[in-house]
Amino acid sequence: MKSIFNKHIIQKITVVLLLLVSTASMAQDKKKELEAKRQRLQKEIQLINKLIRKNTSKTKFIVEDVQSLNHKIRVKRDLIKVMNRQTNLLTSQINNNIKKIAQLRDDLTKLKADYAEMIRKTYKSRSEQSRLMFLLSSESFLQAYKRVQYMKQYTDYRKKQGEAIVIRTKELQELNKTYSGQKKEKEVLITENRKVQKELEKEKKVQNEMLTSLRKDKNKYAAQVRKKQQQADEIDRQIDKIIRDAIASSNKKAGKTTTSKTYALTPEAKAIGNSFAANKGKHIWPVAEGTKVRGYGNYRDVVNPNVTRVSNGVIIATNQGEIVRAVYKGEITRIFTTKKGVKCVLIRHGSYFTTYFGLKSVSVKTGDKVSTKQQIGTMFTNESTGKTELKFTVFKNTTRLNPETWLYRM
Structure with a gap:
């Protein structure tokens, strides 16, 4: 049986885990940065709307209205770009999580099968007499010592397999929860993006009408x-x-x-x-x-x-x-x-x-x-x-x- 304490394997697993954590952290930072930008642009649009409402009844120059509308359109375009980037980032994260969920399910299936096989073997040789005979049949003290170590290692391995199943199950539950949240978040972003795009199309139409009026004189x-x-x-x-x-x-x-x-x-x-x-x-x-x-x-x-x-x-x-x-x-x-x-x-x-x-x-x-x-x-x-x-x-x-x-x- 291969040792579960193989140092080289543990080091490789540690490196992989660190890379995963680092990648997830960078993605989270990017997500926060984009969300902060989106909120700033939304706040700016709210201010522009407030200023336009106050100014509309007072302005005597259509050129002023066009400039205000142009500014609003520019900011909305920036907002759409940011939301598109947010949606793309979420899509990437969702796809990665789908792969992770599939891998975790596969790992769990293998772990459970392996664990079930160990339980079956343990049940067959569960008696103390069987263990004692296993030791007494040793040809030398060194072999007996190795068999004691093997039984201890096997017991530890079985315990760790059980713990691994619990951990993987919990990871899968958390990942499913994250995946579900990301899907909802993406749906909200797509809905908001469509709404802003419709508003933008209407404003561009008004802008064109204003420009046509200006170009006449x-x-x-x-x-x-x-x-x-x-x-x-x-x-x-x-x-x-x-x-x-x-x-x-x-x-x-x-x-x-x-x-x-x-x-x-x-x-x-x-x-x-x-x-x-x-x-x-x-x-x-x-x-x-x-x-x-x-x-x-x-x-x-x-x-x-x-x-x-x-x-x-x-x-x-x-x-x-x-x-x-x-x-x-x-x-x-x-x-x-x-x-x-x-x-x-x-x-x-x-x-x-x-x-x-x-x-x-x-x-x-x-x-x-x-x-x-x-x-x-x-x-x-x-x-x-x-x-x-x-x-x-x-x-x-x-x-x-x-x-x-x-x-x-x-």
């Missing part, structure tokens, strides 16, 4: 876009000038050339700048609740896809009266107000700047030191469009940076 649309672009460009020019002036003033105080495009930093300011840079991708959003409606960089025009436009920051839609907060500690460099009463706050973090445009009221003043998450003001709502949007930008000295790479999960 291209001149009116072009005028609206041109006016908005001029306003945005003017704000950008003001921000650029403020930063250049602040750098020049700092260099003048430090006795350096005022034509330099980089800040003359004190040791304290340098430390803040290094700390700001070290937290790239981890900075809080400038509002507690918001959704990114436009990213940084080039984007296609909503009506004419052949036309490319540029966004110098990120646009975040949020609730009316939402509190605006500093994304990191720093110093208020400048506050200015447009002709329409919209305010902008610039915060310096060493050689870095963050700007917050779209405020109605400001609760800080130039020169104030602010901490991370500190309130700097409240949001402005455009009466014409009903929208409450913050334009957030990041600079290093005079160079614009992509804010999406600096904020957490943007």
Whole structure:
């Protein structure tokens, strides 16, 4: 009889078990990551719906409605992608579990058959006299010793076989339970996915109707876009000038050339700048609740896809009266107000700047030191469009940076 304590076999089994546990753990982590993404996207869609409901009755510009709908469609597409990935992962796990269940059932059948055979043999030789005769018939003491060890080993093996059957039975029950839960989870995901896809098709139909309406009056649309672009460009020019002036003033105080495009930093300011840079991708959003409606960089025009436009920051839609907060500690460099009463706050973090445009009221003043998450003001709502949007930008000295790479999960 082969020894059940074969060290080599035990090591191989241990390695296989560790690999299975590791694979299961990685799959579980991926599942949690996808579920977290799904919940974030669902929450974002809820916010978009709430903002659209509030704005619909106020907007006078169909282009604003199209942009809102475009954003909602993009987020829903992302949600569908995530749910498809979740469904695929569950399908893979279900298929693996089906194989495991089949293997466990096969193992159990063999274990039970083996165990039944051992019980039968034990029953035949159950008497103490048979055992004693087995020992007494030994030709030497060494053979008798080996037979004692054999009987002990056989008894232990039978006990372990019984325990293995119990363990395998329990594993099979747990696996069946997991398999059943995964099937239900997959069914729920598929149902939700179909629902979102139907909503998406309806929204795309409405979007096409809006675009058709806009394209009928291209001149009116072009005028609206041109006016908005001029306003945005003017704000950008003001921000650029403020930063250049602040750098020049700092260099003048430090006795350096005022034509330099980089800040003359004190040791304290340098430390803040290094700390700001070290937290790239981890900075809080400038509002507690918001959704990114436009990213940084080039984007296609909503009506004419052949036309490319540029966004110098990120646009975040949020609730009316939402509190605006500093994304990191720093110093208020400048506050200015447009002709329409919209305010902008610039915060310096060493050689870095963050700007917050779209405020109605400001609760800080130039020169104030602010901490991370500190309130700097409240949001402005455009009466014409009903929208409450913050334009957030990041600079290093005079160079614009992509804010999406600096904020957490943007």
